Amino acid sequence: MSAAPAPAPAPAQQPAAPRLRRGVRLSHDATRGADLVLQPEGVLVLNPTAAAVLALCDGRRSVDAVVAALGERYAQVSRADVDELLARLAARRVVAYG
Amino acid sequence: MADTAPAADAAPAPFGLLAELTHRCPLHCPYCSNPLELVARAAELGTDQWCEVFAQARALGVVQIHLSGGEPLARPDLPELAAHARGLGAYVNLVTSGVGLTRERALLLAERGVDHVQLSLQDADAADGDRVAGARVHAAKLAAAEAVTAAGLPLTVNVVLHRANIDRTERIVDLAVSLGADRIELANTQFYGWGLRNRAALLPTRAQLESSRDAVARARARYGAAPDGGPEIVHVVADHYADRPKPCMDGWARRQLTVTPAGDVLPCPAASVIRTLPVENVLRRPLAEIWYASASFNAFRGTEWMSGPCRSCPQRHEDFGGCRCQAFQLTGDAARTDPVCGLSPDRPLVDAALAEAGPELRPNYAMRVLT
Numbered sequence: 001m002s003a004a005p006a007p008a009p010a011p012a013q014q015p016a017a018p019r020l021r022r023g024v025r026l027s028h029d030a031t032r033g034a035d036l037v038l039q040p041e042g043v044l045v046l047n048p049t050a051a052a053v054l055a056l057c058d059g060r061r062s063v064d065a066v067v068a069a070l071g072e073r074y075a076q077v078s079r080a081d082v083d084e085l086l087a088r089l090a091a092r093r094v095v096a097y098g
Numbered sequence: 099m100a101d102t103a104p105a106a107d108a109a110p111a112p113f114g115l116l117a118e119l120t121h122r123c124p125l126h127c128p129y130c131s132n133p134l135e136l137v138a139r140a141a142e143l144g145t146d147q148w149c150e151v152f153a154q155a156r157a158l159g160v161v162q163i164h165l166s167g168g169e170p171l172a173r174p175d176l177p178e179l180a181a182h183a184r185g186l187g188a189y190v191n192l193v194t195s196g197v198g199l200t201r202e203r204a205l206l207l208a209e210r211g212v213d214h215v216q217l218s219l220q221d222a223d224a225a226d227g228d229r230v231a232g233a234r235v236h237a238a239k240l241a242a243a244e245a246v247t248a249a250g251l252p253l254t255v256n257v258v259l260h261r262a263n264i265d266r267t268e269r270i271v272d273l274a275v276s277l278g279a280d281r282i283e284l285a286n287t288q289f290y291g292w293g294l295r296n297r298a299a300l301l302p303t304r305a306q307l308e309s310s311r312d313a314v315a316r317a318r319a320r321y322g323a324a325p326d327g328g329p330e331i332v333h334v335v336a337d338h339y340a341d342r343p344k345p346c347m348d349g350w351a352r353r354q355l356t357v358t359p360a361g362d363v364l365p366c367p368a369a370s371v372i373r374t375l376p377v378e379n380v381l382r383r384p385l386a387e388i389w390y391a392s393a394s395f396n397a398f399r400g401t402e403w404m405s406g407p408c409r410s411c412p413q414r415h416e417d418f419g420g421c422r423c424q425a426f427q428l429t430g431d432a433a434r435t436d437p438v439c440g441l442s443p444d445r446p447l448v449d450a451a452l453a454e455a456g457p458e459l460r461p462n463y464a465m466r467v468l469t
């Protein structure tokens with residue numbers, strides 16, 4: 001993840017960058033062989049796609065940049081699928097913007 | 099330990115450990131979730147013993163450790179225990195009354211790895227809050243909330259709703275929001291132990307319950323318009339007024355386990371009320387063996403233990419027959435359908451309790467005391 005650009009001063013129309021909400025951590029769980037979201041409300045067991053998306057949600061990358069970074073590693077990355085996943089993660093209070 | 103490895107059809111590994119570090123507490127709330135027979139200080143597990151419990155829990159699959167009590171700040175080794183839990187990779191949640199949580203201690207606990215703090219609040223103002231807590235603690239709680247947010251920790255405010263405070267639901271939410279809460283948990287009193295002893299004094303009326311529900315809806319509408327969606331407001335309604343039971347712990351011994359101050363291991367925090375189950379203790383038996391192989395933890399797993407009307411009920415995989423502790427407390431048989439259920443032949447027991455609820459807004463309580 002060291003290739004991420006340094007954060008630029010954000011103009012008002014800068015596209016929103018997803019990040020983990022305060023109090024949310026990602027963890028790999030050896031017992032279950034899965035990546036997890038740990039949050040005050042409980043635990044989410046992630047599928048590999050959700051884990052890959054969340055690992056890129058650093059509060060600096062826009063959703064476009066997240067999609068581009070995924071495209072470098074996986075075939076057939078769909079912007080619509082990423083949007084839908086991020087919306088679900090926002091509704092579960094895992095992800096916030098800005 | 100070789101014989102404790104889970105078989106393919108065994109119970110899933112637990113996600114959470116509720117560690118009741120102590121039953122000592124400066125508050126005397128008449129709805130306390132601790133049992134009537136509290137553990138004395140001399141019987142509490144030591145630092146090394148708790149560290150060993152955490153290590154065994156992590157090895158078993160626990161990823162969230164809730165440091166609770168009583169008041170966990172009464173343990174001088176709390177920062178050490180938090181650091182140990184976090185060092186094992188667990189998400190560390192501190193459940194506290196806030197009494198004694200100074201800025202310095204909050205900062206230290208944040209440094210040692212506490213991820214999140216749940217702070218209890220009794221009411222919207224000091225006079226009412228202090229009355230039900232049986233101690234002058236409201237002001238200290240406001241200061242504790244400030245210490246938590248100043249330390250950069252996310253804050254959940256927990257409120258137990260009962261007849262004397264439920265009419266102030268909206269003001270309580272306003273106070274919690276002003277304290278910087280990211281989450282607000284409004285939970286109607288559950289009637290076990292102290293709560294059961296004080297049930298007639300704590301039960302709200304149906305009309306109170308309905309206005310409280312409206313108040314929560316108004317608060318959600320007001321605060322939910324914020325750009326980040328505002329604080330999450332979780333509302334747990336009183337099951338005595340419901341027609342179907344609450345899902346027992348998401349299933350008996352399925353997601354979480356509780357360890358009491360003396361090391362007793364329970365499938366749910368209230369389970370010591372079920373006198374017919376053998377008591378397991380982590381000093382005598384490894385945690386993994388208790389989770390997978392003990393009679394207590396296997397007693398109500400799955401649906402085989404059920405009798406009618408649960409046995410053939412389409413809801414049995416969602417509500418798991420309701421609460422085993424409530425079934426035992428009200429009928430003497432932990433394997434019966436939760437009497438809250440409208441299909442239970444024991445529902446008249448719950449209706450009788452509702453009829454006993456008094457009208458007073460300042461009832462006399464049997465306050466929680468450590469004898």
